[in-house]
Amino acid sequence: MSTESEPARILVVDDELGVREGCRKILAAEGYAVVTAGDGKAGLEQFLERGPFHALLVDLQMPRMSGLELMREVRSRDEDVVCIIITAHATIDTAVEGTRQGAYSYIPKPFTPDELLLSIKNGLERRALALEARRLRDEREKRLLELASERSKSNTIIACMSDGVLVINTDKLVVLRNNAAARLLPDSANRELPFPLDEIANRDVREILGLVIGSPGEFMILSREIPLGGATYVVSASPVIEPGGETSGAVAVFSDVTALKKLETAKSTFVSMVAHEVKSPLAATEGWLNLILSGMLKHDEAEERRMIQRSLLRVRTLRSMVNELLNLTAIETGNFTLNRRPVEVASVAAETAAAYAEKAAEKNITVSAAPPADPVPGVLADREALSIICSNLVENAIKYGRQNGRVDVRVASAGMYVTLVVADDGIGMSPEDRAKVFDEFFRARNEVTASIPGTGLGLSLVKRLTELHQGTVAVESALGSGSTFTVSLPALGSAPGSVPLESQTHSVLQRGRGKTEA
Amino acid sequence: MPDTPVICLVDDDSDFLEMEKSIFESRGWRVRCYTDPAAALAGLTQETPSLVVTDLMMRALDSGFSLARAVKSDPGLAGVPVIIVSAVSSQKGFDFHPKTPADLAAMHADAFFDKPVSPAALLSKAEELLR
Numbered sequence: 001m002s003t004e005s006e007p008a009r010i011l012v013v014d015d016e017l018g019v020r021e022g023c024r025k026i027l028a029a030e031g032y033a034v035v036t037a038g039d040g041k042a043g044l045e046q047f048l049e050r051g052p053f054h055a056l057l058v059d060l061q062m063p064r065m066s067g068l069e070l071m072r073e074v075r076s077r078d079e080d081v082v083c084i085i086i087t088a089h090a091t092i093d094t095a096v097e098g099t100r101q102g103a104y105s106y107i108p109k110p111f112t113p114d115e116l117l118l119s120i121k122n123g124l125e126r127r128a129l130a131l132e133a134r135r136l137r138d139e140r141e142k143r144l145l146e147l148a149s150e151r152s153k154s155n156t157i158i159a160c161m162s163d164g165v166l167v168i169n170t171d172k173l174v175v176l177r178n179n180a181a182a183r184l185l186p187d188s189a190n191r192e193l194p195f196p197l198d199e200i201a202n203r204d205v206r207e208i209l210g211l212v213i214g215s216p217g218e219f220m221i222l223s224r225e226i227p228l229g230g231a232t233y234v235v236s237a238s239p240v241i242e243p244g245g246e247t248s249g250a251v252a253v254f255s256d257v258t259a260l261k262k263l264e265t266a267k268s269t270f271v272s273m274v275a276h277e278v279k280s281p282l283a284a285t286e287g288w289l290n291l292i293l294s295g296m297l298k299h300d301e302a303e304e305r306r307m308i309q310r311s312l313l314r315v316r317t318l319r320s321m322v323n324e325l326l327n328l329t330a331i332e333t334g335n336f337t338l339n340r341r342p343v344e345v346a347s348v349a350a351e352t353a354a355a356y357a358e359k360a361a362e363k364n365i366t367v368s369a370a371p372p373a374d375p376v377p378g379v380l381a382d383r384e385a386l387s388i389i390c391s392n393l394v395e396n397a398i399k400y401g402r403q404n405g406r407v408d409v410r411v412a413s414a415g416m417y418v419t420l421v422v423a424d425d426g427i428g429m430s431p432e433d434r435a436k437v438f439d440e441f442f443r444a445r446n447e448v449t450a451s452i453p454g455t456g457l458g459l460s461l462v463k464r465l466t467e468l469h470q471g472t473v474a475v476e477s478a479l480g481s482g483s484t485f486t487v488s489l490p491a492l493g494s495a496p497g498s499v500p501l502e503s504q505t506h507s508v509l510q511r512g513r514g515k516t517e518a
Numbered sequence: 519m520p521d522t523p524v525i526c527l528v529d530d531d532s533d534f535l536e537m538e539k540s541i542f543e544s545r546g547w548r549v550r551c552y553t554d555p556a557a558a559l560a561g562l563t564q565e566t567p568s569l570v571v572t573d574l575m576m577r578a579l580d581s582g583f584s585l586a587r588a589v590k591s592d593p594g595l596a597g598v599p600v601i602i603v604s605a606v607s608s609q610k611g612f613d614f615h616p617k618t619p620a621d622l623a624a625m626h627a628d629a630f631f632d633k634p635v636s637p638a639a640l641l642s643k644a645e646e647l648l649r
Binding site: 280288 | 531533534536537540541544605633634635636637638
């Protein structure tokens with residue numbers, strides 16, 4: 001029977017009422033759904049209106065439209081309909097003609113109910129088998145199509161990967177090589193696949209693939225760091241294992257780790273620099289304390305006091321270094337939150353100059369922060385950060401300034417920017433030192449600077465903080481003729497979307513200024 | 519010791535320079551201080567000291583080594599003992615700390631100390647080398 005759950009639907013077309021109704025009774029009793037029609041034309045109408053049908057029982061000779069004609073019409077619309085001819089004039093000719101038109105079989109009249117049922121049953125079975133075969137064929141074709149498109153997709157993806165991919169089979173023949181792998185192994189780039197693994201010039205690549213393929217049954221993954229084309233690659237080789245567990249080859253993946261290596265080196269260098277920079281002031285402090293405790297000074301109180309002060313200086317340097325390190329790390333990790341408000345740079349400059357007056361007086365240096373001659377727009381800045389920038393520059397200027405010298409802090413408007421200039425007439429820098437002055441832990445080392453304490457972090461902090469404010473910092477200097485640091489910050493009102501200083505922020509500035517004067 | 523010993527100190531960290539100066543002066547010795555190894559070498563050839571005490575890593579990584587080598591290879595200075603005092607004995611993966619007398623000889627030094635060196639240890643080593 002049909003695999004379909006609905007009862008099979010059968011259209012019976014015959015101009016003899018007796019045959020029509022007889023068929024209906026026999027078929028309906030077996031559970032089929034039966035529709036009848038009295039001639040070919042009526043049959044076609046029924047087919048179109050009440051279809052689909054699984055089978056057609058049709059008389060050959062009928063008025064208006066013959067059985068063969070009806071069969072043609074029906075099969076042109078649904079070729080799966082099983083057509084069975086019932087005819088009183090069964091001849092070999094009509095039977096052959098009927099079969100040619102697509103009939104499944106014919107039953108000569110008169111026929112017994114069993115003959116009819118057997119014929120219908122066989123026809124429907126045949127139909128079910130044909131349908132199933134077609135469904136399977138369609139499915140297979142669809143899967144093949146999907147597979148083909150998946151495969152070409154995978155191939156395209158592998159070809160375009162930035163990591164190199166190289167596959168060898170168990171005969172040590174290179175069977176797959178993507179674009180990146182071809183580029184990384186230029187000696188064999190023009191070899192057509194497949195080609196022997198031995199023709200790859202790189203010994204490391206040959207070795208690890210050879211080792212993996214040489215240990216079948218073992219899931220061995222080998223990685224090696226290999227310099228290739230000026231970069232560093234990690235090449236990992238692993239076996240290609242089929243679903244059945246059989247090793248069918250080995251695959252090598254080439255990943256560029258150059259950036260990682262650089263980062264690793266930078267990190268180690270930084271950690272080692274920090275350790276050294278921390279160790280020096282600690283060792284100096286410990287040295288002074290050892291000396292005081294050694295009793296060698298014969299309890300000269302003034303001398304002991306001087307040494308304690310020297311230790312204190314180194315401890316303070318250490319503390320500011322730790323602070324600066326924490327600030328630098330916070331900036332790098334994005335944890336340095338800027339509380340940006342409109343700020344008048346000149347007020348920060350004046351505060352800083354005042355704060356360092358005492359320290360400058362030790363070297364008889366004058367720090368001046370004259371108010372700007374022309375009005376200067378504000379900047380959108382974190383006041384504390386701006387204060388750190390200004391303090392570091394002024395402190396440096398004093399440290400590297402001359403006895404009886406001067407430090408000038410000037411604020412001016414320069415187009416879209418506000419500039420903060422800190423100039424000294426001190427020892428200055430050589431061009432080589434000037435190039436590295438913003439690097440972490442860089443300190444100019446010479447006769448004069450040897451006795452000046454410092455962390456080597458202040459100026460790199462100035463640079464980072466300035467850049468956080470979309471500003472720039474520059475330095476002009478020559479050995480023996482002082483240094484001039486210029487910080488440029490975007491002026492308020494010049495950047496798109498920023499608030500004009502005059503209209504909205506004046507009150508804030510007034511309050512800010514009032515606070516500092518208090 | 520018939521004459522007052524003259525100690526040549528070389529270190530670009532003024533704290534250590536002053537510390538060592540105090541240590542040797544407490545013995546009544548004369549001390550000459552240099553923050554630059556090149557200036558120290560120039561001073562040495564003018565007046566031969568009794569002892570050189572030098573830092574290791576100054577402007578160049580091995581400037582202490584270079585100074586020690588220069589002292590030992592100068593016929594007029596070869597007899598002057600050299601003490602290396604360093605805070606970088608294991609800096610950058612190198613272990614400078616000498617393990618055997620051969621190591622010391624290889625760095626042209628007679629003694630090696632980690633910073634900070636205890637005043638008593640430095641003095642007793644200096645006395646031993648001056649004897």
